[in-house]
Amino acid sequence: MRNSERIGYGDSTKAHFQTINRCDDFTFANHYAEAQALFERRNAVLRWKISAVLTRFGGEGIDITPPSKCQTDMYIIPYSTPPPVN
Secondary structure (H helix, E strand, O other), rough: HHHHHOOOOOOOOHHHHHHHHHHHHHHHHHHHHHHHHHHHHOOOOOOOOOOOOHHEEEOOOOOOOOHOOOOOOOOOOOOOOOOOOO
8 A cells, every 4th residue: 555655546446455354444544554654663673783794704904994974975995896796
């Protein structure tokens, strides 16, 4: 339903759901609210954790500190040859 509303087919999707499931507006609203709550619960991000251990990939000694704001426009990553594959 979310994608159908996004692209402009929300009303026809709702009508189709009500026809197939033989339900009224109130029942549809209940189903929709339950689906939204389930979607939000399943897609909740409780915490983010980024593990950047580059030594596992042959990247020992590479600085991964982001550039400061004033350097953002002129920050260039130097070209280097990739580490040999064992």
